[in-house]
Amino acid sequence: MRTEQEHTHVVALSGGKDSTALALRLAELHPDREWLYFCSPTGDELPDVVAHWDRLECILGQQIVKVRNRSLDEWIEHFDMIPNHRARWCTRLLKIEPCLEYLRSLDAPVLYVGLRWDEPARNGIYTTQFPSVFPMREWGWTVKDVHAYLQQKGITIPKRTDCARCYGQRLSEWYELRRLCPEIYEAASQQEKAVRESRGLGVTFRSPQRDTWPASLEGLGREFERRYPRGYTPQVPLFDLAEEPTGCRVCRL
Secondary structure: OOOHHHOEEEEEOOOOHHHHHHHHHHHHHOOOOOEEEEEOOOOOOOHHHHHHHHHHHHHHOOOOEEOOOOOHHHHHHHHOOOOEOOEOOHHHHHHHHHHHHHHHOOOOEEEEOOOOOOOOOOOOOOOOOOOEEOHHHHHOOOHHHHHHHHHHHOOOOOOEOOOOOOOOOOHHHHHHHHHHOHHHHHHHHHHHHHHHHHHOOOOOOOOOOOOOOOOOHHHHHHHHHHHOOOOOOOOHHHOOOOOOOEOOOOOOO
């Protein structure tokens, strides 16, 4: 049996509230243990997420390993297809496969997973393949404990940690993306148009059956502009705005 020193102690650090709280608390409880932090950027992160990773590296005193093979843009170019509800390849190619390959390359990894006591139905993606520890369940931490700990540490979590163009995002988030990061929204709209013209298909990030709003980002932008001219911020009841910071809708397993 291997000793603790012979294992590689690995923390998956997406940048969301749970993984952030887990990484910081483990570093406090076991300052002499050699930790390895990793994340799987897609190249489509919002600026807040990248800045958050940078801040965590300063606090933790070491780099977070960025695990990636190709970016989202490179995969879209490779397939000439955007990820959506009918072509759900993004999580597998951008998250699961690169992370599995990375974890398999490590020597006797033990994975520390940021799943809480109040979410017993979730098991994580990699826990069936690697020895895994769930410290927050052992501590009895709920979402309130996570928020309290981060507040105590003075840590602010990005409102979104998923991809900027995630097809699973809510209507309110597309609106906020267009309002706050218009260059990202416009690039996604142009990418959508290019794939549609190339393949001759009505391909969109959004599902046409999801709601009564236009499915294409170009049409959605026009409708946003018609209803809510630039400079106008809709009140919460207009959309399903969430107070809770959100991560990837597709890979929350």
